[in-house]
Amino acid sequence: MTGSMPYVAVAVLFLCGLYMVLFEHNLFKIALGITVMEASANLFLVVLGYRSGGGIPVYTLASREAMVLPTPQALTLTAIVIGLATTALLLSLVVWAYRHYGTLDIQQIRRLRG
Amino acid sequence: MRLDEHLPALLLALPLLGAFSAPLVGKGSRRWVELLLPVLSGLTFAVAAALLHRVSVGGTQLYVMGAERAGLALPSGMSLPIRIVLEVDALSALMAASGSLVAFACALFAVPYMRRFSGFDKFASLYFLLVAGMLGMEVTGDLFNFFVFLEIASVASYGLVAFWRDRPEAIEAGLKYTVVSTVAALMVLFAAGFLYGNHGVLNMAAIASRVDLGVADKVAMALLFGSLAMKAGAVPMHMWLPDAYGEAPSCVSALLVSVSQASLYGLFRTSFSLFGLPRVAPLLGWGLVVLGLLSMFVGVTMAIVQKEIKRLMAYHAISQTGYMLLGVGVGLVASLSPARMESFGLVAIGGALYHVINHAMYKGLLFLTAGAVYYSAGTRMLDQMGGLARNMPKTASLFALAAAAIAGLPPVNGFTSKLLIYQSSYALSPFLAAVGMITSVLTLASFVKIFQSAFLGPALPELSEVREVPAPMLAGMALLALAIAGLSLLPGPVLEHMVMPAARALADRGAYIAAVMGGGM
Amino acid sequence: MKPMSVVVRSVFCVFGWFVLVFGAYVIVHGHLTPGGGFQGGAVFATFFAALMASLGEGAFGESVSSRFLSTVESLGLLLFWLLGLLGMGRTFFHNFLAGSGSILFGGSVPVGPNEGALATGGTVALMNLSVGMEVVAGLTLITVYMALARLVVPDGGERGHDR
Numbered sequence: 001m002t003g004s005m006p007y008v009a010v011a012v013l014f015l016c017g018l019y020m021v022l023f024e025h026n027l028f029k030i031a032l033g034i035t036v037m038e039a040s041a042n043l044f045l046v047v048l049g050y051r052s053g054g055g056i057p058v059y060t061l062a063s064r065e066a067m068v069l070p071t072p073q074a075l076t077l078t079a080i081v082i083g084l085a086t087t088a089l090l091l092s093l094v095v096w097a098y099r100h101y102g103t104l105d106i107q108q109i110r111r112l113r114g
Numbered sequence: 115m116r117l118d119e120h121l122p123a124l125l126l127a128l129p130l131l132g133a134f135s136a137p138l139v140g141k142g143s144r145r146w147v148e149l150l151l152p153v154l155s156g157l158t159f160a161v162a163a164a165l166l167h168r169v170s171v172g173g174t175q176l177y178v179m180g181a182e183r184a185g186l187a188l189p190s191g192m193s194l195p196i197r198i199v200l201e202v203d204a205l206s207a208l209m210a211a212s213g214s215l216v217a218f219a220c221a222l223f224a225v226p227y228m229r230r231f232s233g234f235d236k237f238a239s240l241y242f243l244l245v246a247g248m249l250g251m252e253v254t255g256d257l258f259n260f261f262v263f264l265e266i267a268s269v270a271s272y273g274l275v276a277f278w279r280d281r282p283e284a285i286e287a288g289l290k291y292t293v294v295s296t297v298a299a300l301m302v303l304f305a306a307g308f309l310y311g312n313h314g315v316l317n318m319a320a321i322a323s324r325v326d327l328g329v330a331d332k333v334a335m336a337l338l339f340g341s342l343a344m345k346a347g348a349v350p351m352h353m354w355l356p357d358a359y360g361e362a363p364s365c366v367s368a369l370l371v372s373v374s375q376a377s378l379y380g381l382f383r384t385s386f387s388l389f390g391l392p393r394v395a396p397l398l399g400w401g402l403v404v405l406g407l408l409s410m411f412v413g414v415t416m417a418i419v420q421k422e423i424k425r426l427m428a429y430h431a432i433s434q435t436g437y438m439l440l441g442v443g444v445g446l447v448a449s450l451s452p453a454r455m456e457s458f459g460l461v462a463i464g465g466a467l468y469h470v471i472n473h474a475m476y477k478g479l480l481f482l483t484a485g486a487v488y489y490s491a492g493t494r495m496l497d498q499m500g501g502l503a504r505n506m507p508k509t510a511s512l513f514a515l516a517a518a519a520i521a522g523l524p525p526v527n528g529f530t531s532k533l534l535i536y537q538s539s540y541a542l543s544p545f546l547a548a549v550g551m552i553t554s555v556l557t558l559a560s561f562v563k564i565f566q567s568a569f570l571g572p573a574l575p576e577l578s579e580v581r582e583v584p585a586p587m588l589a590g591m592a593l594l595a596l597a598i599a600g601l602s603l604l605p606g607p608v609l610e611h612m613v614m615p616a617a618r619a620l621a622d623r624g625a626y627i628a629a630v631m632g633g634g635m
Numbered sequence: 636m637k638p639m640s641v642v643v644r645s646v647f648c649v650f651g652w653f654v655l656v657f658g659a660y661v662i663v664h665g666h667l668t669p670g671g672g673f674q675g676g677a678v679f680a681t682f683f684a685a686l687m688a689s690l691g692e693g694a695f696g697e698s699v700s701s702r703f704l705s706t707v708e709s710l711g712l713l714l715f716w717l718l719g720l721l722g723m724g725r726t727f728f729h730n731f732l733a734g735s736g737s738i739l740f741g742g743s744v745p746v747g748p749n750e751g752a753l754a755t756g757g758t759v760a761l762m763n764l765s766v767g768m769e770v771v772a773g774l775t776l777i778t779v780y781m782a783l784a785r786l787v788v789p790d791g792g793e794r795g796h797d798r
Contacts, residue, residue: 021297027289034296041303048311058667058749072310073669075258079303081673082265086296088777089272093289095781100282109286112357123727127720134712137705180728 006047013040027094027104031087038083045076119184121165122177122200122253125210126246128158133242140235148225151238152586155214155221158245162207162214169207170611174619174629176201176255187630195317195630201255203626204619205467208612209379210252212471213372215597216478217245222590223482224365226583227489237277243270244369251376255630257306258316260380264302264345267373268295275362275370287357294354298341305337319630322388322623335394338384339401345377347432348439349408356416359428364485365590367424368478371431375470378435382442386449387626395446402443403546409436410553417560422494423484426564427477430520433553434473440550441466441535442620444542449621458541464617465534468609472527472601476519479594483513486583486591487568496564501573505580510569512591517565519598521558527601638691647689654682662767666740666756667749672766679767680774687782701779704772711769718758718765733757 013036020033049072055062057070094104101109117124132154140147169175176185177200187195202210221241228234247267254260272295276288309321312330325331344351355374359367385398413433420426441462448459486509488494491502503510519528532554539546582588601608619625638644658679665671687695722729733756735741740761742754 018297021293030293034293037297037300041300041307044304045307048307059747060744060749061746071316072307075306075310077671077673078258078262082262082269084677085269086265086272086292088781089269090289090292090296092781093272093276093285093292096276096279096285097282097289100285109289111283112286112361120723120727123723127716127727131713131716134709134716138709138713141702141706177726179726180722180730181726182729184726 006043006050010040010044010047013037013043025105025107027097027106030106031090031094034090035083035087038079038086042076042079042083045072045079048072118164118168120177121161121168122175122202123179125158125161125165125214125253126200126250128154128161129242129246129249133239133246136235136239136242140238144234147235147238151241152218152221152225154242155218155245158249159211159214159218162211162249165202166207166211166612169202169204170615174201174203174625175207176629194315194320198259199255199317199319199630200253201319201626201630202253203616203629204612205379205382205616206252208467208471208616209375210249212474213248213252213376214245216372216474216594217241217248217369219478219590219593220365220369220482222593223368223485223587224363224590225586227365227485227587228363231278233277237274240270240273240277241366241369243267244274244366244373248369248373248376252379255318256316257309257318257321260318261299261302261306264377264380265299267376268299268345271358271362271366271370271373274366275358277363277366278361281361284361287361291354291358295345298344298351301337301341305334305341308334308337317630318383318388319627323627323631325389325391327389327391327393331389335384335389335398338388339381339398342377342381342384343405343439346374346381346439347409347435348405349412349432349436350405352409352413352432355432356425356428359431359481360422360425364424364481364488367428367485368481371477371481372474374431374435375438375474378438378470382620385442385446386620387623390446390449390623392450395449399443399446399449402439402446404443406436406438406440406443407546407549409433409439410549411436414553414556414560418556418563421496423487423496423499423564423568424481424494426496426560427480427484430480430557430560431473431477433557434469434477434520436553437469437532437535437550438466438473440539440546441469444535444539444546445617445621447542455621458538460614460617460621461534462538462542463620464609464614465531465538467616467620468527468613469531469535471613472519472531472598475594475597475601476516476528479512479516479591479598480520482587482591482594483509483516486587489583489587490580491577496567499568499574500571500577501569502577502580503569504573505577506569506582508582508588509591512595513569514565515595515598517561519602521561522554523558525602527598527605530602530605638694639689643689647685651682651685654685655679658682658771662763663760664751664753665763665767666759667751667753672763673770675763676767676770677774679771680778683775684778684782687778692783695779699775701776704776704779708769708772708776711765711767711772714765715762715769718762722758728758730757730759732761733759 017033017037017040021030024030049069051066051068053066054068055065057067098104136147139150176187178186179198181197187199228237244267247263247270250263251260272288272292275291276284278284308330310316313321313324315321347355359370410433413429417426417429445459445463448454493499519526522528522532536547536550658675661670661678662675719728722731732739732741734743740754740756744755745752
């Protein structure tokens, strides 16, 4: 891994996801944008734990080797599960919104104002 | 006593038990779930009250999940805590007790209120998850654990806001709330990642002892500040709040007030205990003050033009949150010099924290009375209501009590906490107190309008069959009214034994760090 | 959803079972290799999603009811909670089975590189099994509800909104 390339990738993914959430009109694309942002957060956490030349952290009482940090991997798993729950709920809400409003365009779904 | 030590874990384990078992119990019959919901909420409140007592007697309580002993944060002479630590100091215990009282009252209210709708076992499960998330946010001492409980509470609230799925407005509110809130929670995750990458620990006290305010720390500070202020409903980021509070079932709206206050607790912890260093304390303090001023003013002016009762109350929730932000901001600015802290800083923080628990009680009661009116009269629009005081006298008098509290009329508790905030923020700058008083006057105007149009006036013919609400709903509302009465009639003991220790615990950064870093073999 | 072509159906009927075995492997070996309750449960539930996609929605809906799945989900969660509670002799979630010699995953861990000793781990391994059970049931329920697009509101809508 060369220097800070992974972090640049995280930033690019995050900005793509943010663009989709902010500027897309189709409800499914907004949900997809949230998924992309969550992916960038997970990539960020995994890359944080990497150490160059590190080994796999499956030793017991390891003596000498440098190891990749296992804690960020656990944090990423938790974040993936949370993202799954949010995405499932969001997509169910999108299905119900289509049933009620007949459209997937977020600019047409504006009954609550003020 | 052995059970005494395990109180922080029990506080989280009981609502989780309710959440996990509600669908199973619901397979039997609905009556069992209707019994489970208030009983477990009541037990949770009992545990929170016992924990508050234990903290006021014994100081900050530590609970290390999965360790050999409950207080073993640093085993075998290690220099960093290695497990998830629940750190319950006076502020956490106070907010947990107030949140669980509101949860108990709303659970009592929910039993007859939701009888007309299906899916009550799912409602109970989501309700318990929301309570567990709120309490977890308030007692945890680990930053990633805070994020996990924040997300548990958020996802449960997405489901509860959209619970009346056959109403298009509820689905729209749920959809918009979900999108905005998920992005904010992702920011908290990024902040946790930045802090972990910079310092290698996730425990909040350990991070606080190692904060060096480099670029990574400042980015994390900005992300945490912005996203927690958004979850609490501060003004430039408040757009989701009126929709979400207005379209959720009323018992859920009343509980969501306490859940937003748990995010406010997170904001206070971040500003004081994590990043309360003298280099950034003025910046964070004035940031909180500005957010408070905007929230107070914009909240109340938007509230005056609303026609639907719950949306109006949601805007007032935004405006009252502004008072809390103002008080703590003034305290943080004053924390730089011990003299200013003595003269008005601690009073400001104390006033804000007193306002937090007062607001949970009276705003909860307001939402519940709005729900009672919706249950009996079937409408939420102010121009379709009228003269309900004849048909629903008990609800009307409870509403009057809560409206007097929010407007800050003496001797009700809203007056005491607002007075503390005014007198301390005046010492920092008279403009702050002036904005606060204008907001209070406009709040009074708004609630006089609601009271007159909903309860006073001539009886409308289409509302002639409206009856008083069933007993459990009245019991829930009366519980909150009793709490308001207690807080109003005994301000001295409440301030001395519950609120000022919490204010001192918040302002004392060193004690927060030492509770974890000094505890071990 | 209609059943897909005969090629897809045959491939699924031959190879789908490997997905189940792999999912169970990932769940059970969670304390030794990357994996565990959620990951293995998600792989396991992929079998049911592929079943509904290739054989049509009726193939699954008739055999396993959503009531059964909901019960399994709650039982998995309650087992997880119980395992946390049983550690209350010391603290909540204390691993009282690791290294204790009992038959339930209580062996002692050998020093050195991971040899894959399955009988270690204590409550971590049991919690993996309960979470795996819960995730399988939960994800399958989500897939069933979304694929069948069941209208989970009583006919005529909820009647509680008008007086």
